[in-house]
Amino acid sequence: MENELIRIFDALTGFAWTTLPEGCVGLINKRWCEYTGLSIEEAKRQAWRSAVHPDDFPTLLQGWRTMVASGKPGELEVRMRHCDGDYRRLLFRMSPLMDPSGRVVKWRGINSDIEERRRAEGTARLGEPNLSVIIDSIPFPVAVTTPSGEVRDLNQPTLDYFGKSLDELKGLKVCNLTHPEDRPGILAAQSKARETGFAYSVQSRHRRYDGTYRWFNLAGMPVRDARGYIFCWLHLLIDIDDRTRRGDVPSTAERDLSSIINTIPALAWSARTDGSGEFFNQHYLDYVGLSAKQANEWGLTVALHPDDVHDLTAWWQLVMASQTPGETEARLRRFDGEYRWFLFRVNPLRNASGNIIKWYGISIDIDDRKRAEENLRLSEAFLAEGQRTSLTGSFSWSLDTDVIVFSEELYRIFEFEPGTAVTLERIADRIHPDDILLLSDKKADARSTGADHDYEIRLLMPGGAVKYVHVVSHSTRGRCGQREYIGALQDVTQRRVSEETLGALRSELARMAKVNSLGALTASIAHEVNQPLSGVITNASTCLRMLAADPPNVQGALETARRTIRDGHRASDVITRVRSLFSKKDSIAERVNLNEAAKEVIALTQSTLKNSRVMLRTEFSDDLPPVTGDRVQLQQVILNLLLNATEAVSGVDDRPRQVMIRTEEDGGDFVRLTVRDSGVGFRPEVANKMFETFFTTKSSGMGIGLSISQSIVERHHGRLQAATNEGPGATFWFSIPRACSNGAESNRAVATAMPHGIDATSTTGNP
Template sequence: MNTPDTVRHLIDRVPALVWRVTSDGCGDYFNERWHAFTGLPSGPCDVRKWQAAIHPADVEDLRGLLASPGGGTTEVRIRNTAGGYCWFVVKCGPHVGEDDARAMHHVVALELDSERRPGEDGKDVSNGVPVPWENVPTMAWSTRADGYLDYANERWLECCDLTLEQARGWGWRAGVHPDDREGITATWLRLLETGEEGYHEARIGSEAIGWRWCVSKASPARDASGRIVRWYGALFDISDRKLAEDALRRSEAYLEDAQRLSHTGSFGLDPQTGTLYWSEESYRIFEYPRSVTPALALVIARTHPDDLGLVERSLGRANVQDEEIDVSFRLLMPDGRLKHVRILAHRALGEDGARTLVGAVVDATAARQSEERLHRTHAELAHVTRVATMGELAASIVHEVNQPLAAIVTNGGACLRWLDRPEPDLAEAALSVERMVADARHASDIVRQLRAFASKKTPASMPVDVNAVIRETLPLIGMGQFRKGIVLELQLAEKLPAVLADRVQLQQVLINLISNAAQSVGEQSRDAATVPIGIESALTADGAVSVTVRDSGPGFPPDIARRVFEPFFTTKPDGMGMGLSICRSIIEAHGGRIHACNNDGPGAQVGFVLPAHDPAQSEASAC
């Protein structure tokens, strides 16, 4: 029989903080555990006194719960006698007492931490105020000292889908999910053996009504000698929390898989304390064991010595100027391997108002290696094309080299004749020798340029004068193929800025464009006295350098101009379709762009644009 004294005793012993709040927020009743945990007076008090135990950041949440007619559940922090805060699940439910017309709320708080609460002295703090246990918004139970369940309130029985008769003794296990029965039984037996307070999470219910995650907490009641006389417990529904935890675990698992697949780790750095947090993938990228505590010093230790300054300056700018970080650098691993990584980060404002550096670290090693292999392939293909071009221009090259050699022979003969006179004409002989030296140098320059053009060197960009490259390229083509009536018309703008490029690769592009133009007007050159091919250089409106090769041939058929740079596309019967494709790769690798279109009049034009070299920007990048 549930007499008021029995109900008060049960409420005082249940392992939860229980209190009752009136419509104006005043505390009307507090159980023994409230007093023992908070150390606040147990009698009725105004709203400020009992809310002094609630963490300031959680007061508004609790007020909102009390203001709700139907009550509800939330999580708040409650201060203990030591001055620290512990997290509690708080459930609030409305009740109007039979002897009191005032609207009230019963509040039950179950601690989420596994710590043992402050000791209890058995003092009755109910002040004689009866509280109907069935109206307290929690699921309560009680057993004998040997663990035999002999009481459970209606809320508990409804949750377990059992009657009290079915639940008596150890029958309550029928209300526990089959997969969880062994675990909760083992915990209960351990508590009975040790006499300690404890809890266990399990699914409660039945197949008929469904299963809900709950936490069951038990606490022993002792007599004056310390002997356990009863056990009291409470059951709290934590299904919503479990669902949120499961969703969070899934999200973290998906994020970890995504980071592993994309080789992207995440991190957070507190600039004030230097505390660093990073993800599992960050451990894998920097190749540190999971047992190591992340630290900025570990990142610095893995950074390549030549890139240390770059990394330190980037971090310094982000800390002082609040700039975003986007820096690529190398890691030197203990076994000598190199890794290429990129860090992107920005300052984020936390809930506490503190600024944290949040970002991602990307392992770009595989991408960089693929890029280097692609560059090597392009360079090898370009070299093969240059050698093939030299074969096509062999006759012209022979002619260009033969000219200075023939001049040397002629001047040599003249020199001998000047010296063979009865009175040698030394002045004329010296002039002939000077001409021989000049012709020899001219031949040497042609051979040097041919060797450079045919060499298989790694492309090296440096500031070059585009007009000078154009002039140096013409002897490589040779005038032989232009004796058919083709005339080169140069319109080179003066004082053009230098471009950052590989000289040999630019020559390859120019040879290809000029050769294509010559082939395009080949038929016309048979019928006309002269057919011009224009080569122009200019400064664009945005300060870049442009080079255009124009011809007066038939032009491009419709829809062909946009396809001429595609690999293996050609309009020539014996063409491979790689020349212009390689030209595009070369120009784009230099940060430029290439285009092709028909002229307003006859013929077509193909040209490219390269950005002007900025020495100041290059120095800043090097820093």
């Protein structure tokens, strides 16, 4: 039962319930209870009847019985009492739940508040004649009663005949004004009419104001609203006393009923027992633009849409064969040529023997409703498809009751069985263990502050798979003031996996860039290492000769051994710097002096600069404050800018090949390092593309050096920029924040920018 109820709860603003086939209340959701102010136990003890407006209860009971008998879905409009005592109009939608054999095992229903819509529709109809105006225009007594039989309105001929005011007649029962011998017949006819919804006609005597009883033909007919539901009854008293005394009592009330039909502001008609059209009221004739003669000659089908004629004809034949009321939908042509959808309802009129003597029908314009339903269906379909496409589901969570409603897509994301109850405990079971505290914090924050939420959290599926979901929600209040959260949840797992894959690829590309840079430095490294190694070999040979002399020159050998150790350390330092610069290791946050870092890079590139005949000039600030960051990463940026500048001037022959490195404070809170060259420069139109991955102006370049350098600088909360010089060449510079006086805080900031476990040169995205 609970599984079925949850499906109903997907209608967030509805009041849902279930019953057994015999009508016993099964389940009722909390929205129903909050609306009516009744508990579930009270509702199960039939207290729900007290919430239904007394005038609407017979309609509800009749509609319910009809649906149970047919086993088909249906809907009704009924007024229900709100917990504050005010009655509001609700739309009842009911549908059966069947087992595999087709047997109804349960009925499901949902009630939607349509009071505002009905009021709006009523406002739109203010220009139409109301019922009081219509009955006052009828020159014989007419009474209007509610569906339960209470007097609602009386026209002036009625007041004149009985000689009493409206309030006095409302206080009297109709039978008190009827001849005692005729009362049982009237009560029986009216009772059967209310039960079946069919018109009735009886002859009876009614006492005039002077005490005289006169014979009347009492004809009653239900008046239905735009949806076909009875909202009142019309009772007409046609004086037939003179004809009765002459023995000229009509066998039927055909002319009287025709008058009734013609006064109803709806498309009403009657047909003979063979199905041929007999009468069309004035509203019908005005709508289709036909005269009474044309309508009687051509019948109903002349104004039907050609595509609907066959189906409507087949339906009409089936109704006549079954001799039961029926309804269907078809398009009817208006006088201006436009076709609109109508609901056709037909009821048989039977004589005292139960034989059908006539058919009465009414056609209700439902075109606007069908368009609205189609738009709603399309909107729901678009919403469902949009949620499936975007991997987004919606939910609501009542903070007062902890009732949670999931959309269909959310069931798929959480891998819950569709329709099963969703609880906070079940959701917590799906949360990744490392994120349980995050969920607890969000729940506590929602209950205490009601703040909006926007965060990501991980789900751990039963099979071990991890999903990343993005949650957005906001707090609101329901009709009765209950607190709830409405939100959406998007599965972003694919995006996160793609980002991680892209990050790993960028890390590998960055490592490759460093390795490729090593090729450019091979000659310089070889030169730097060969010099101390040559000294080691020379000093070792000299030491051997001194020790082999007779007598041995021990003092000279010791000095030579010291020089050998010195040259060995020089070679070791070169290798250490190269290994640290091109190794693949985690980022390390430390205080770095950019002057010293730049000098170490210059030492590694001395041979390259000398071979390229580059004049390197340095302008290092003497009191340069330190920065906090990864020393090796920052040296990689300096190395990349220096090698790029060297390549930019390598093809220059008409002017000196100059490169300048400068360090300085930038605005007090930042430290800047600038590399300026006198090379070929770059075109202004490529300035915005220079830092894009794989963009290069070199015939043999990979186009990732500047992109990686920019990523490193950005992770240090800085900026890398470039500009053309006023003269030849270009200038590249980066600025990063100076180290805080509190080193721990600065370290934490850089550690946040460069998470542990990610390669020092991985990027988060192109600028």
